Amino acid sequence: MSGGERDEITGTETTGHEWDGIRELNNPLPRWWLWTFYATVVWGIGYIILFPAWPLVSGATTGVLGWSTRGAVAAQIGAVEAAQTESWTGLLDADLAALRDDDPDLHRFAVQAGAALFRTNCSQCHGAGAAGAVGYPNLLDDDWLWGGEIEEIAHTIRHGIRNEEDPETRFSQMPGFGDFLGRDEIRSLVAHVRALPEGVDPEAGEGGMLFADNCASCHGADARGDRAIGAPDLTDAIWLYGSDAETLTRVIAKGPYGVMPGWGGRLDEAELRALAAYVHQLGGGEADERQLGAGPALNAEPG
Structure with a gap:
């Protein structure tokens, strides 16, 4: 819409719209931009027809091609x-x-x-x-x-x-020896087990006696374990739960039960x-x- 007037500064024709003394200039979009816009509209309509587009309650429109990612x-x-x-x-x-x-x-x-x-x-x-x-x-x-x-x-x-x-399933369970042994006995047993990877005789000393009485039936008299019942080798310095005294005390006293x-x-x-x-x-x-x-x-x- 042309207002029939021209802006004094730019010389551009105005639309006739004015707000607070500011007049709107009539600057139409470039033709190439308009045609591009129209092309995108046409493309969008075609996409909606051909491919899934509109969400529905239980799915979406499938489009005439029936294609989807x-x-x-x-x-x-x-x-x-x-x-x-x-x-x-x-x-x-x-x-x-x-x-x-x-x-x-x-x-x-x-x-x-x-x-x-x-x-x-x-x-x-x-x-x-x-x-x-x-x-x-x-x-x-x-x-x-x-x-x-x-x-x-x-x-x-x-x-x-x-x-x-x-x-x-393979099943074995190490008992918690806290129910059978005193605190000092567990302490001696922990020290003995920690020394096994260093080559100490599994039967040596007080710890060896405790080991023979309580542990050898599963871990073997040589402390090398028994795969048939999942008893680990205690001489190889490979520890599932850790080798520090606190951890071994807990394991021996309470017994591990990994699943x-x-x-x-x-x-x-x-x-x-x-x-x-x-x-x-x-x-x-x-x-x-x-x-x-x-x-x-x-x-x-x-x-």
């Missing part, structure tokens, strides 16, 4: 899963102990899949690098409470430790086997006797 991602995931079907099926039938040598490609797939499963399900306790923490075992060394062969690892993952929901959940009800069998393959190759996994021939497995000392 969610559907595209689902299709990609489906394609990857289809491509991996043969590998997952092969993993179910494979001999885990011989997998590395018999089928290196399948072993590589299992390790890579197991790494992803570990980060999702295990790293919260054992750490992103599997180095463990206080009360959570380090999976990088060769100190295993229940055995480090790949099938033993798979059993632990599948059924857990002290997992009362699974009848096949690992069983993953058999959360992961399928192929995933469990992939996870076992990953943990086994981290650095502490032990070779099966079938791979070594006659004789004990590598690193077979109790831990």
Whole structure:
């Protein structure tokens, strides 16, 4: 709308609108800008028609093309899963102990899949690098409470430790000796246990007598533990809860009771086997006797 007047300073025609003595100049937008704006309007209308756009109570408009980013991602995931079907099926039938040598490609797939499963399900306790923490075992060394062969690892993952929901779980319990021993006796026993990694005779002195009477039935007369019942080796300077006197006093007096959940009800069998393959190759996994021939497995000392 033109007011038929021109601004004295700029010489621009005015619109006729005036507020508090300020007159509005008639400066129309550039043609190119207007056409660009109109094009975006047309593009927006076309997008609304073709693609999901308007939210509804129980979803959204689907658009005439029926395309969505969610559907595209689902299709990609489906394609990857289809491509991996043969590998997952092969993993179910494979001999885990011989997998590395018999089928290196399948072993590589299992390790890579197991790494992803570990980060999702295990790293919260054992750490992103599997180095463990206080009360959570380090999976990088060769100190295993229940055995480090790949099938033993798979059993632990599948059924857990002290997992009362699974009848096949591995179960052992160290009693709290605070109910049986006096304070001075526990103090002597703590000092003795702390000295075991330094080479002290497990049967020496008062602490040795206390150890023989109360601890040797599980940890062995030589204090090297018993994997069959999850009793740790006390001579190797590897401590699950710590080696300071205060911690050992608490452990001996009250008894630890660590629980690992069983993953058999959360992961399928192929995933469990992939996870076992990953943990086994981290650095502490032990070779099966079938791979070594006659004789004990590598690193077979109790831990």
